Structure formats: structure tokens, C-alpha cells
Amino acid sequence: MLIVSVLPVMAHATDTLSTIRERKTIIIAHRESSIPFSYLDGHQQAVGYAIDLCMKVVEAVRRELKLPALAVRYMPVTPANRLQLIAGGDADMECGSTTNTAERKRQVDFSIAYFIASAKMVVRTDSGIKNWSDLRDKTVVTTKGTTNAKTLADRGQIRSLNLKLLESKDHAEGFSMVEQRVAAAFAMDDVLLYGLKASAKNPADFQITGDSLSTEPYAIVIRKNDPAFKQIVNRELSRLMLDGEIHAIYEKWFQRPIPPQAINLNMPMGHLLRSSIRFPVDDVADLPQ
Incomplete structure (x- = not known):
């Protein structure tokens, strides 16, 4: 139907x-x-x-x-x-x-x-970050103009995580900020994160984690x-x-x-x-x- x-x-x-x-x-x-x-x-x-x-x-x-x-x-x-x-x-x-x-x-x-898709985050494997509560006082990036930007801001406010929020111009730049340790996590739709991880120089250095923020x-x-x-x-x-x-x-x-x-x-x-x-x-x- x-x-x-x-x-x-x-x-x-x-x-x-x-x-x-x-x-x-x-x-x-x-x-x-x-x-x-x-x-x-x-x-x-x-x-x-x-x-x-x-x-x-x-x-x-x-x-x-x-x-x-x-x-x-x-x-x-x-x-x-x-x-x-x-x-x-x-x-x-x-x-x-x-x-x-x-x-x-x-x-x-x-x-x-x-x-x-489901909104999650990609972090470095050695970061110890497993869920959103682990981001307290950390720097997080998301792509400018996406639904994740607002969702992440709301999440930080509700849980009082004291997040420092950055916005990247596109997904590639957001992932690169985690790669270069400028940000602890890149919050984005899971499927896009899988694509970025798979195309990274060392995919094993990254993991997609966190409870789903949204559909x-x-x-x-x-x-x-x-x-x-x-x-x-x-x-x-x-x-x-x-x-x-x-x-x-x-x-x-x-x-x-x-x-x-x-x-x-x-x-x-x-x-x-x-x-x-x-x-x-x-x-x-x-x-x-």
C-alpha cells in the first residue's frame, strides 16, 4: 500500500x-x-x-x-x-x-x-568512550546544517555534560577532527560513520558507539x-x-x-x-x- x-x-x-x-x-x-x-x-x-x-x-x-x-x-x-x-x-x-x-x-x-539511519558517534578506539555520558567536558563535532547538530546540543543541555560543540563544513572534515584528536567524537548518522571509518587509513583505530540519539x-x-x-x-x-x-x-x-x-x-x-x-x-x- x-x-x-x-x-x-x-x-x-x-x-x-x-x-x-x-x-x-x-x-x-x-x-x-x-x-x-x-x-x-x-x-x-x-x-x-x-x-x-x-x-x-x-x-x-x-x-x-x-x-x-x-x-x-x-x-x-x-x-x-x-x-x-x-x-x-x-x-x-x-x-x-x-x-x-x-x-x-x-x-x-x-x-x-x-x-x-540512527544517530550515533565515532570515536577513537583508544578513547575509552562508550556512550554519551562519557563525553562530559569533552569536545564533540557534528556537521553544520544537519539534524544532529540540534539533537546533540539538546542532549548536552539535558544531561549537563558541559560539551564543547564544534561544527564541521562536511562529514569528511568532522571525521578528520576526530582522526587528528581535535574532537573526542563526531556525532552523525551511523551509516555515514561506517562509510567514513571504512575509508580511513586505519579503520581499526575507530569505533562507532553510543545509544541511538534519533531516527x-x-x-x-x-x-x-x-x-x-x-x-x-x-x-x-x-x-x-x-x-x-x-x-x-x-x-x-x-x-x-x-x-x-x-x-x-x-x-x-x-x-x-x-x-x-x-x-x-x-x-x-x-x-x-
Whole structure:
């Protein structure tokens, strides 16, 4: 059963399909270091799980518009500017590791969730840190513009941990701060931490730990008030899920060696994602618990 929220057509409704038809190009906003969702390979090309899913959507748009020669242009974005660039029309959809939240839906809209992560932290193996209470009076970093920044700040205040909070420009910089011992921990979604750890020079030097701070449903970001484009995006993602095609795409990026360093996350699909694939939704409140 597919449950899709359809937004009412407003006076200033967006018409992404007409824009794409006019320019004969679809613009995909992507991340540069969100392994394995959206990142640059050894040839500086955007690749990843989210990119593969978005390319399926591109094919659906080609069919809908009857534009076999529809071009694809990629636009690198950061956690700090990704929502603004989608809302402003600079790109047609963002394919990365962006969490669907009620607050963000005031600015943009989201597709069906294609991944569900848990917020944890990566620390050095020799740090002795096992859980959040072990961070008292320590320096912790998280990526600027992510949901983890607010969650971590709230956690520190509630538990009076006296954390010194730093913000990195992207995930790679956050991990590097732990690597260089500038910060004791990097708090981020677990799957991103697994990717960063696997690609480190010495993966055994790091461990992912801590109770889950939150559940993070990742989705394609699109502009608000565009039910026609959203319907195409959700229809194609739903097809991939209900037909089972998404499992092969997941296995490719999470359970096999991936470019450019042939790392393998060895991360089986979690039960929350398996449940959400059976009943695809784009409303955070309806996701399986």
C-alpha cells in the first residue's frame, strides 16, 4: 500500500516538469562526501545509492516528458546550502543523505524515505568512550546544517555534560577532527560513520558507539507545492520498493566493495528500512517504529 501526501495546488505552485522540459536538462544536487549515498569517485563523478535511485527517477521523467535526450547536470551542495538551493530553484532535486523533518518541510518537500539511519558517534578506539555520558567536558563535532547538530546540543543541555560543540563544513572534515584528536567524537548518522571509518587509513583505530540519539529517514528533496513532480518521484521510488528492485541497489552500495577504494560497509538492511519498503510513505509520522 502506497501512502502519498498530495499537496494542494497553490496560487504560486511550482512546475518543475515544465522547467525541465524547457531547458531539456534536469539538475541533481549532490553531496561530495556522503558515502555511500552521494559522493565523488576516483574520477570526480557523483556516485552512490541515492544517485542510483535518483537516476531511476530521471528515467521516469524522461518517459513522462517524452524527452529521450534529457540531459543531467550535477550541482555539488553542502548541508548548509542544500535546502536553500532546492527551494530557490537552482536544482530540481537533492540526492544525498538529507533527513525528512517537519521543520524542513516548511521550506522544501520530501519523497518517500529510501533509507532510515540512527544517530550515533565515532570515536577513537583508544578513547575509552562508550556512550554519551562519557563525553562530559569533552569536545564533540557534528556537521553544520544537519539534524544532529540540534539533537546533540539538546542532549548536552539535558544531561549537563558541559560539551564543547564544534561544527564541521562536511562529514569528511568532522571525521578528520576526530582522526587528528581535535574532537573526542563526531556525532552523525551511523551509516555515514561506517562509510567514513571504512575509508580511513586505519579503520581499526575507530569505533562507532553510543545509544541511538534519533531516527533519521533520508529522502529526495524537492520543491514545495509541486504535486505533479512529487507524484513522479514517489511513483518511481514506490515501484523500486514494491518490485524488489531496490534490494539489488542496496546490496551494491552497502554489501559490496564500492569505489574508489573498494571499501565494503558490510551493512545488512535494517529492520526499519525493510518495514518501510513494504509500506512506502513520505510522511515522517507514518514511518514504522
